[in-house]
Every structure is written in structure tokens, then in C-alpha cells.
Amino acid sequence: xxxxxxxxxxxxxxxxxxxxxxxxxxxxxxxxxxxxxxxxxxxxxxxxxxxxxxxxxxxxxxxxxxxxxxxxxxxxxxxxxxxxxxxxxxxxxxxxxxxxxxxxxxxxxxxxxxxxxxxxxxxxxxxxxxxxxxxxxxxxxxxxxxxxxxxxxxxxxxxx
Amino acid sequence: xxxxxxxxxxxxxxxxxxxxxxxxxxxxxxxxxxxxxxxxxxxxxxxxxxxxxxxxxxxxxxxxxxxxxxxxxxxxxxxxxxxxxxxxxxxxxxxxxxxxxxxxxxxxxxxxxxxxxxxxxxxxxxxxxxxxxxxxxxxxxxxxxxxxxxxxxxxxxxxxxxxxxxxxxxxxxxxxxxxxxxxxxxxxxxxxxxxxxxxxxxxxxxxxxxxxxxxxxxxxxxxxxxxxxxxxxxxxxxxxxxxxxxxxxxxxxxxxxxxxxxxxxxxxxxxxxxxxxxxxxxxxxxxxxxxxxxxxxxxxxxxxxxxxxxxxxxxxxxxxxxxxxxxxxxxxxxxxxxxxxxxxxxxxxxxxxxxxxxxxxxxxxxxxxxxxx
Numbered sequence: 106x107x108x109x110x111x112x113x114x115x116x117x118x119x120x121x122x123x124x125x126x127x128x129x130x131x132x133x134x135x136x137x138x139x140x141x142x143x144x145x146x147x148x149x150x151x152x153x154x155x156x157x158x159x160x161x162x163x164x165x166x167x168x169x170x171x172x173x174x175x176x177x178x179x180x181x182x183x184x185x186x187x188x189x190x191x192x193x194x195x196x197x198x199x200x201x202x203x204x205x206x207x208x209x210x211x212x213x214x215x216x217x218x219x220x221x222x223x224x225x226x227x228x229x230x231x232x233x234x235x236x237x238x239x240x241x242x243x244x245x246x247x248x249x250x251x252x253x254x255x256x257x258x259x260x261x262x263x264x265x
Numbered sequence: 266x267x268x269x270x271x272x273x274x275x276x277x278x279x280x281x282x283x284x285x286x287x288x289x290x291x292x293x294x295x296x297x298x299x300x301x302x303x304x305x306x307x308x309x310x311x312x313x314x315x316x317x318x319x320x321x322x323x324x325x326x327x328x329x330x331x332x333x334x335x336x337x338x339x340x341x342x343x344x345x346x347x348x349x350x351x352x353x354x355x356x357x358x359x360x361x362x363x364x365x366x367x368x369x370x371x372x373x374x375x376x377x378x379x380x381x382x383x384x385x386x387x388x389x390x391x392x393x394x395x396x397x398x399x400x401x402x403x404x405x406x407x408x409x410x411x412x413x414x415x416x417x418x419x420x421x422x423x424x425x426x427x428x429x430x431x432x433x434x435x436x437x438x439x440x441x442x443x444x445x446x447x448x449x450x451x452x453x454x455x456x457x458x459x460x461x462x463x464x465x466x467x468x469x470x471x472x473x474x475x476x477x478x479x480x481x482x483x484x485x486x487x488x489x490x491x492x493x494x495x496x497x498x499x500x501x502x503x504x505x506x507x508x509x510x511x512x513x514x515x516x517x518x519x520x521x522x523x524x525x526x527x528x529x530x531x532x533x534x535x536x537x538x539x540x541x542x543x544x545x546x547x548x549x550x551x552x553x554x555x556x557x558x559x560x561x562x563x564x565x566x567x568x569x570x571x572x573x574x575x576x577x578x579x580x581x582x583x584x585x586x587x588x589x590x591x592x593x594x595x596x597x598x599x600x601x602x603x604x605x606x607x608x609x610x611x612x613x614x615x616x617x618x619x620x621x622x623x624x625x626x627x628x629x630x631x632x633x634x635x636x637x638x
Binding site (some may be wrong): 113114116118120121124125134138139141142145191197199200203204206207209210221225252253255258260 | 301
């Protein structure tokens with residue numbers, strides 16, 4: 106597969122994948138770009154590039170979050186967790202349904218959220234299990250729990 | 266895939282509504298990304314990092330392809346709703362893309378018109394009215410801006426109206442935020458695309474930080490929050506061409522909607538970043554253009570800069586009057602911050618106070634701030 110062809114097919118999906126696992130729009134775009142930069146560097150030796158970019162992107166996101174936590178606190182920093190906002194430009198484009206889905210995914214425990222993100226991108230249980238280093242049964246259980254939680258989220262919303 | 270997993274888990278119906286919502290919502294996210302991210306620009310930058318050009322032209326993928334592809338591969342659709350949902354995802358994406366194409370064409374025409382206008386107005390040192398004028402170098406302008414901001418900082422209120430243009434979802438211009446800054450006091454009102462206030466937040470010396478969430482009809486208050494950002498420290502590296510230069514865009518870039526809990530940069534930080542950027546060659550003088558009815562000096566980033574930024578400065582006061590930021594990889598989208606400098610009259614000072622509408626209830630800050638999506 107040509108890199109450019111792969112990039113065009115997967116770039117925005119990777120941004121969306123990162124947003125599904127909880128990254129803000131700006132961070133997701135930046136991490137996706139950095140990931141594709143690495144993919145371009147090692148393109149000749151990368152096997153299964155769709156899974157590879159997602160694995161690397163998750164690592165990049167984890168590293169970025171760790172780095173953010175290591176920053177020296179300042180007096181002006183808020184004493185409450187600040188939600189990651191959608192960048193203005195993307196926020197203007199997102200439909201209400203898209204916002205609600207992203208919010209619902211963020212409300213999931215991290216493990217379930219990550220499984221959902223891989224599933225949304227069309228990966229099978231055994232592939233996800235391999236990438237996350239867990240058993241396929243564990244993936245299925247996480248998915249079942251995620252669906253149940255999402256169902257509750259939408260059930261509550263529909264009752265309002 | 267999802268159906269297979271669903272069968273395995275034994276949960277056949279309770280999550281189906283959620284599945285459908287996730288499917289539609291995530292297709293919408295992809296369609297939104299289609300509108301704000303320019304793949305070719307990002308791909309070009311990746312190749313450029315390795316000194317290569319992108320092989321081949323971008324294929325014409327046709328309207329709605331990206332959104333369709335995403336879910337075509339995912340076995341999450343219930344067959345009964347598949348056709349309707351795909352059509353739903355395709356129609357808005359196609360119409361948005363057509364609008365985006367028109368906007369890009371319009372922007373190109375406007376840029377061409379702007380270039381002609383610049384030529385007519387004249388470049389620095391060659392005033393269009395034929396009068397003799399000193400040659401204004403970028404360094405000279407930077408020095409004057411620095412002095413002007415130093416004077417303006419304690420004495421005047423900076424009012425910034427931030428608009429986003431080129432959004433395919435919202436044809437024309439959409440006001441997104443209004444900001445005021447005066448000493449260590451500031452206020453920022455974020456509007457929805459329909460023009461209704463969404464968040465109103467700010468910090469004043471007497472009342473501390475206040476946040477009003479119009480969507481949730483709640484407000485919160487806190488002391489010790491919202492302190493203005495510190496000025497950029499001197500940049501390390503040759504000629505000081507380090508982080509300060511990189512920070513330039515952040516100094517001017519309006520914050521995204523939602524509670525920020527800390528103010529943007531103050532004029533002193535803006536001045537030091539401007540000087541650093543110009544001395545490093547990041548900003549150069551590009552000409553003159555009419556802003557707010559008067560001719561303004563235009564400073565712009567080099568074409569190879571990572572972020573495209575243009576700053577217009579009043580030749581009368583040397584204060585920035587407009588800043589335009591174009592985001593990397595995002596086609597046709599730009600943010601414009603129009604800045605006016607106001608005297609601290611009682612009426613203008615009143616704009617720094619966040620009013621709490623009647624009927625809104627006080628809540629802990631966490632609750633008021635957490636509703637962003």
C-alpha cells in the first residue's frame with residue numbers, strides 16, 4: 106500500500122479514534138500527525154499499518170498525558186479538573202449527536218472506551234485482544250459492559 | 266463485528282439504540298473532520314519533513330466517501346436501518362463539501378483581490394498618495410508596537426471580537442467570542458453559532474473568578490483562579506529564537522469555547538513575543554491594508570512557517586488592531602481577532618464584570634465547568 110493512499114484513507118479516522126478514547130480535538134489532530142510522521146519513517150517495515158498507527162497513537166496520547174501531569178503546578182491553575190474542550194473549528198462542525206456520542210464515550214471506564222474505539226474502527230475481537238494484550242473474552246466482556254453503559258446513558262437521556 | 270460480539274455477549278437488544286446512536290454520531294464526527302482537516306496539507310508537511318514531495322495528485326474521492334467508508338467497513342449497522350443511515354451521513358457531507366468548495370473558491374478570489382488591493386495601496390516606503398514617508402522596517406514597527414503596548418497595557422482596555430470564517434457548517438462569518446482585558450482583569454463570552462451566549466467567564470479584582478454556564482443555567486465563583494498568563498520568558502537559543510517565537514500564535518490565538526479558568530496573555534507578553542518573532546525573521550512586513558476604515562501595517566509569518574499568522578498594526582498608535590490565524594491543515598478556516606483599545610470609562614469597565622442572570626443557580630465550579638460537549 107502506498108503511504109499517501111493509506112494516509113488519505115486513515116488520517117481522519119485516526120483523529121476520530123483518538124477522540125473516541127478521550128483526546129480533545131486539537132490533541133487528537135496533533136497526535137495523529139505525529140503518528141503518521143513515524144509511520145512514514147518506518148513505512149517499509151511496518152506490518153498491519155492500521156493497527157500499528159492506532160497502537161502508536163495510544164502510546165503517544167498516554168505519553169502526552171503523563172508529560173502534562175509532570176508539569177509544575179502553578180498558583181493560577183484551576184483546582185478542579187478542566188474538561189478537554191473541542192477546538193473551536195471542530196466544535197462548529199460537530200452535530201449535537203456527535204457531541205453526545207463523544208460525551209457518552211468519555212463517560213465510559215478507560216478500558217471499555219478503548220475497546221469501543223477499536224470496534225468502531227472495524228477491528229475484530231482477536232485483533233483488539235492482540236493489540237491490547239488481553240484475551241478475546243476480555244474484549245467481549247468489555248464490549249458488553251460498554252454497550253450496557255451506553256444503553257443506560259441513552260436510556261437516561263431519552264427519559265429526560 | 267459488533268453483531269458478532271453482541272451475540273457472544275448475549276446482549277441483543279438493550280444496547281441497540283446505543284449502537285445506532287454511536288454509529289450516527291461517529292459518522293458525524295468523521296464528516297466534521299472532513300470539513301476542518303485538509304489531508305493534503307498535512308501529508309505535504311509530513312513529506313516535506315523528509316525533503317520529499319507528495320507522489321501523485323490527490324484522488325478525487327467523491328462526495329461523502331470518507332464518512333461512508335468508515336461505516337461501510339464496520340459491521341455495526343442493523344440491516345434495517347443501514348440504507349437510511351448511510352444516506353443521512355452522505356447528504357450533509359456532500360452538501361458541506363460543496364459549500365466548502367465554494368468557500369475555498371471565494372477565499373482564493375478574496376486573496377487575489379487583496380493582493381491587487383495591496384499593490385494599489387503600496388508597499389512600505391512607497392505610499393500611494395505620493396507623500397514622502399520614512400521606510401518602516403519590520404524591526405522599527407516591532408519597536409513601536411512594543412512601546413505602544415507598554416503604554417496601553419495599564420491604561421486601556423483591549424476588547425477582542427473573535428470570528429471564525431470559512432466554516433463549511435456555518436456559511437459566512439460566525440461570532441464565537443468576545444473578550445476584554447484590562448490589567449489583571451478579563452472577561453470572555455463564548456457564543457453559539459446561533460449567537461446565543463454559551464459561557465461567560467472572567468476575573469475581576471473584587472469578585473475573583475466567575476463562570477456562568479448559559480446552557481445549564483448555573484454559575485460558579487472562585488477565588489485564586491483566572492490569574493492572567495505570565496509573560497513569555499526570554500527565549501533560549503541563537504538570537505533568542507526559541508519558544509517565544511513558537512508561543513506567538515498562542516498569545517494571539519483565541520481560546521476555544523468553554524471555561525478556560527485562566528486568562529490569555531497580557532499585552533506585555535504580546536509585545537515581547539512580537540519583538541522576538543520579528544528579530545528571528547518569523548514575522549515580516551507585508552504591506553498595508555485597510556482595517557476598520559484606516560490603513561494598517563501588515564505583518565505576516567513567512568510562507569514556510571508552521572502556523573500562518575498575520576497581524577495588522579495601526580500606524581497611528583502602533584497597537585495591533587487585527588490578528589488572523591490560519592490553522593495548519595485546516596482548509597479555508599481562519600480565525601480573526603479584531604482588537605479595539607478602549608478608554609477605561611465606567612461604561613467600558615462595566616464590560617469586565619460577568620453578570621449573573623436572574624434565575625440561574627449557584628453550583629460548585631466542577632459542575633459549572635464540566636459541561637463542554
